[in-house]
Amino acid sequence: MNNQNPNTINMFKRQTSGTCACISCRQLISVSDPICPGCSRKNPSLWGYSRAVRGLGVDFGFTKIIIWGCVTLYLATLLADLEHIKNNGIFNLLSPSIRSIWLFGASGSLPVFDRGCWWTVLSAGWLHGGLLHIAFNMAWLNTLALQVAAAFGAGRLVIIYTIAIISGFLASSLAGEFLPASLHGAATAIGASGGIFGLLGAVVAYGQTTKDSAVKQEAWMLAIVMFVIGVITPQVDNWGHFGGFIGGYLISKVPGIVPCRPEGLEQLGLAIGSLVLTLLSILMAIAHAYTLNFFDLPAFRALLAPN
Ligand SMILES: [Zn+2]
DSSP states (O other), rough: OOOOOSSSSTTTOOOOOOSEETTTOEEETTTTTOTTTOOOOOOOOTTTTTHHHHHHHHTTTHHHHHHHHHHHHHHHHHTTTGOOOOOEETTEEEEOOOHHHHTOOBBBBBIIIIIIOOOHHHHHHOOOHHHHHHHHHHHHHHHHHHHHHHHOOOHHHHHHHHHHHHHHHHHHHOOOOOOOOGGOOOSSOOHHHHHHHHHHHHHHHHHHHHHOHHHHHHHHHHHHHHHHHHHTTTTOOOHHHHHHHHHHHHTTTTTSSSSSOOOHHHHHHHHHHHHHHHHHHHHHHHHHHHHHTTGGGGHHHHHOOOO
């Protein structure tokens, strides 16, 4: 007996008979089809879970995972050092202490080059410096991520986002270490905006691939306007925005990532691998901070000194 409402999706129920949409190309297939007649994908019903996964939305729920991850880590950075939460004006409302953001994996030339914490180029993309910072980034991410998921696929969204975070913090750390101070590289940098600029780069690449000049122009306009706003706003890591945009654009040109192609298990696997690596980078930052006791190092004490 099956009186299940077809509109409700039971996440844990495996579909064993009937039809479902191919996980890659969405063509209607039989659950038992070993290969999709439309796109030749193997295991197109995802062992009978394709309907449940599709029910998570065009991004398979990855956007929610990123947002909740960032919110959880923001709360953790506040709770880890309650005494030193800053409230200096609108841009620094409910701002976690510098000790806290270093503990959870802030990036920039100090952690990457002076301390050798190379894994922070990934962890820092999930940390935020204040209420306005996280609210703005998450609202923007929510819109763009769904567009990129629709154009590229859910797995590719996560891959592009992760690569853009890494390239963004590499750019700001390299600029902080090797360029003159007047060019504003970052000693300490955090935030999802490099990853978000990477999604804009991906939309530009999508416009080029599909020869959709309206989409391409819109993404360019948005990137330029947001970049200029960053340049005139204090404390913004503009090298991170620039590096993230370039990383997101370039990875979107790589075979296997290019838009409008069905996704396979490789893309989904890489996406989940990216999220696991991110979690490891944060755990590594915490473990490293405690084992080396770097809060007692002179460079760190100088950072904490009242200015
Ligand atoms: Zn298919």
